Amino acid sequence: MNTITKSGGNRYSGLFEYRNTSKGLAGDNLPDEYLELNPALGSPNVITKLNDYTVQLGGPFRKDKAFWWFSVQRYAFERDPSGPSKLATEVSPRYQRQDHLEHHASDTLTGSFQFDNYNVTGRFGLVSQSAADETQTLRQDSPEAV
Numbered sequence: 440m441n442t443i444t445k446s447g448g449n450r451y452s453g454l455f456e457y458r459n460t461s462k463g464l465a466g467d468n469l470p471d472e473y474l475e476l477n478p479a480l481g482s483p484n485v486i487t488k489l490n491d492y493t494v495q496l497g498g499p500f501r502k503d504k505a506f507w508w509f510s511v512q513r514y515a516f517e518r519d520p521s522g523p524s525k526l527a528t529e530v531s532p533r534y535q536r537q538d539h540l541e542h543h544a545s546d547t548l549t550g551s552f553q554f555d556n557y558n559v560t561g562r563f564g565l566v567s568q569s570a571a572d573e574t575q576t577l578r579q580d581s582p583e584a585v
Contacts, residue, residue: 448506451498462487462519488517503541510535520561527561557581 465485474481490513497508512533520527533555540548559579 448497449499449502452496454493454495456491456493458489458491460486460489485519486516487519488515490515500538505541506539508537508539528559530556530558532556551585553583553585555583557583 462485465483465487469480493510493512495508495510497506499506510533513531514533515528515530517526517528519525533553535551535553537549537551539550542548557579558581559577562577562579
């Protein structure tokens with residue numbers, strides 16, 4: 440569960456964030472003498488694609504009385520895990536909304552809604568992590584609403 444402690448205010452505000460990477464940014468500069476000592480170092484867990492963005496907006500419905508705040512995030516990556524398995528993915532969109540009403544100085548009403556859908560492929564289940572067959576890895580779909 441994600442917990443939101445933000446709320447809107449009397450000014451409109453926003454946050455925009457983006458992260459990205461690709462396989463071309465993964466290093467491959469390990470000296471041969473290190474590989475001779477430990478060949479497993481030559482098969483690292485490599486992120487082949489990453490896209491992560493967040494947008495948050497907030498502001499007033501009515502000055503000093505009612506405020507809103509909204510956030511959307513989408514986190515997605517693909518990776519080539521070490522070992523024989525060649526693809527693991529994760530996609531996780533998240534939506535969050537909060538409304539805040541101050542009726543009187545001592546009366547405040549806050550409503551909040553959150554939804555995310557955590558989707559993973561290529562995670563190993565009860566089988567050995569040396570399994571490369573896609574039928575021996577899990578597909579996890581985990582929607583959540585709060």
